[in-house]
Amino acid sequence: MIEYKKYAAEIIESGERIDGEVDLCLIVSKKYGVELTLKQATKLLKLIDSTPKAYDGTKCPNCGSEDINGYEFEVSDCNSAYRNCDCFDCGASWTEDFKIVGFSELTVPEKP
Numbered sequence: 001m002i003e004y005k006k007y008a009a010e011i012i013e014s015g016e017r018i019d020g021e022v023d024l025c026l027i028v029s030k031k032y033g034v035e036l037t038l039k040q041a042t043k044l045l046k047l048i049d050s051t052p053k054a055y056d057g058t059k060c061p062n063c064g065s066e067d068i069n070g071y072e073f074e075v076s077d078c079n080s081a082y083r084n085c086d087c088f089d090c091g092a093s094w095t096e097d098f099k100i101v102g103f104s105e106l107t108v109p110e111k112p
């Protein structure tokens with residue numbers, strides 16, 4: 001039984017750079033002593049790719065350049081949104097994930 005979620009979280013935490021399924025198989029084998037099949041590696045890689053990582057929104061997560069571009073926000077459901085970004089320096093692209101954290105400065109019009 002492969003603990004995909006646990007592996008994904010720990011591999012993201014470790015900041016390990018993964019260059020495809022074969023590379024991921026090596027990392028998991030070294031870290032956990034588990035031999036993944038290619039199909040399992042694909043599934044784990046997808047999970048890693050789709051899991052939000054720590055990110056402050058100012059630098060490219062690949063090369064660290066601040067020369068990045070964010071496109072328009074897209075609402076994915078009523079309390080979260082995302083936007084696609086890319087880096088002018090290295091050409092990387094990624095998705096920023098947003099969640100509503102609250103509201104402020106509520107104003108209500110006076111009743112006539």
Ligand SMILES: [Zn+2]
Nearest residue numbers: 060063087090
């Ligand atoms: Zn970059």
